[in-house]
Each structure stands twice: as C-alpha cells, then as structure tokens.
Amino acid sequence: MLTLLATSTGAAVTGRPVVVLDPGHDLNANTETEPIGPGSSTRKIKDGGGTHGVVSGLREADLNLAVALRLRTLLERAGIDVVMTRTRTVGTSIGNIARARIANRAHARLFLRIHADGSTDPSVRGTHTLYPAYRRGWTDDVYAESKRAAGIVQRALRSSLGFPDRGLQERSDYTGFNWADVPVILVELGFMTNPTEDRELARPAVRERAALGLCRGTLRFLVLPSGRC
Numbered sequence: 001m002l003t004l005l006a007t008s009t010g011a012a013v014t015g016r017p018v019v020v021l022d023p024g025h026d027l028n029a030n031t032e033t034e035p036i037g038p039g040s041s042t043r044k045i046k047d048g049g050g051t052h053g054v055v056s057g058l059r060e061a062d063l064n065l066a067v068a069l070r071l072r073t074l075l076e077r078a079g080i081d082v083v084m085t086r087t088r089t090v091g092t093s094i095g096n097i098a099r100a101r102i103a104n105r106a107h108a109r110l111f112l113r114i115h116a117d118g119s120t121d122p123s124v125r126g127t128h129t130l131y132p133a134y135r136r137g138w139t140d141d142v143y144a145e146s147k148r149a150a151g152i153v154q155r156a157l158r159s160s161l162g163f164p165d166r167g168l169q170e171r172s173d174y175t176g177f178n179w180a181d182v183p184v185i186l187v188e189l190g191f192m193t194n195p196t197e198d199r200e201l202a203r204p205a206v207r208e209r210a211a212l213g214l215c216r217g218t219l220r221f222l223v224l225p226s227g228r229c
C-alpha cells in the first residue's frame with residue numbers, strides 16, 4: 001500500500017484521490033463505550049460485533065472484508081489511492097471514532113463503510129445505504145456530499161447486485177458518521193439473516209458484483225469518467 005501524505009483537498013502526494021474503505025466489525029466485539037459525536041454525553045458501545053449468515057454460518061466481518069479487499073483492487077486499478085481501516089479479521093474492533101479518524105487523517109474524498117445487515121425476521125432482505133443526518137457542528141460540513149454519494153452508490157450497488165432496493169436512510173445516531181469530517185456513507189449489502197441473500201453473498205461471483213457496483217458508484221461520485229472498474 002502506498003504511504004499517503006494527503007493534502008487538504010483529498011489528493012495525496014501522488015495527485016490521486018483518496019478513498020478510505022472501512023470493512024465493518026472485526027473478530028471480536030468491543031463493549032467499551034464512546035461518545036456518539038464530539039462533545040456528546042450520549043455514549044454507545046464501540047462495536048456490537050455484527051451479524052452472521054443464517055445458512056452459511058459466515059461472520060459478517062469476514063464478508064465485509066472480502067468485498068472491501070476486492071474493491072480496493074478495483075479502485076487502485078482505476079487510479080484511486082485506497083486506505084483500509086483494517087486488512088485482517090483477527091482482533092477486537094477498534095470502534096467507530098477510530099475508524100472515522102483514519103478517514104479524516106487521510107482527507108478521504110469518500111469514507112465508504114461496508115456492512116451486511118441482520119434482522120429477527122428472516123424474510124427481510126435487500127440493499128440499502130445510510131448517510132449522516134444533518135446536525136450543525138457535527139455533520140453540516142459533510143451532509144450534502146454524503147447524501148449525494150449515498151444516492152449514487154446505492155443505485156450502482158443495487159443494479160450490480162440485483163437485490164431488492166431498500167433505498168437510503170439518514171442516521172443521527174451513528175458514531176462513525178458524527179465524527180467524520182469527510183463525506184461518509186455506510187452500505188448494507190444485504191441481509192445475512194435472509195437465507196437467499198446469505199447464500200448469494202457467500203458466493204465469490206456475487207461478492208465480485210458487489211465490489212464492482214461499489215467501484216462504479218465511487219467513480220461516479222468522484223466524477224472520474226475516465227476511470228473504469
């Protein structure tokens with residue numbers, strides 16, 4: 001991976017845009033708490049640990065990482081410098097402030113968080129993308145661009161993955177959003193608690209489609225028409 005000395009415009013010394021990929025969770029949950037935004041007295045646990053495949057038994061953290069690593073390759077080929085919040089699934093989750101700080105330090109043009117969802121209802125399925133709600137002092141500087149990114153990436157991901165479209169969702173309670181000083185979105189690829197989507201997401205060909213959709217959406221958001229995924 002390249003060593004990045006990013007400038008305030010999000011262009012690294014290489015002159016290429018920087019994208020930070022954040023594969024959600026890790027091997028172990030982290031039940032320590034952290035404030036949900038700068039100066040907030042409301043605290044949430046750092047990481048509940050994620051979901052797992054109801055049929056495959058796969059851990060969400062492993063799925064998220066597999067898609068992120070494939071996406072890294074695609075983005076680098078398209079001329080993007082990629083920074084990862086983690087490249088292995090081996091330890092206790094660092095929590096969401098730490099993840100946001102990695103993106104802030106890199107002056108990311110996009111902080112792309114990759115997750116899969118879980119529900120107590122196994123029939124719930126589909127792809128959706130979350131972005132930060134507007135709050136002055138926390139997300140006012142990244143709200144509009146995050147919302148724009150969410151729409152573009154959701155559309156590209158949905159069309160390449162082919163799961164039902166659950167659309168976009170604004171969230172005011174996501175620590176990793178409220179601490180971000182760069183445009184940030186969180187994609188929920190599908191539901192690992194839905195047997196159909198769990199089986200699909202366990203297949204390498206489907207993960208490849210997920211990575212392709214995320215790559216296309218990212219390039220469209222960055223307005224890099226010359227870049228190809």
Ligand SMILES: [Zn+2]
Nearest residue numbers: 024050115116
């Ligand atoms: Zn998750």
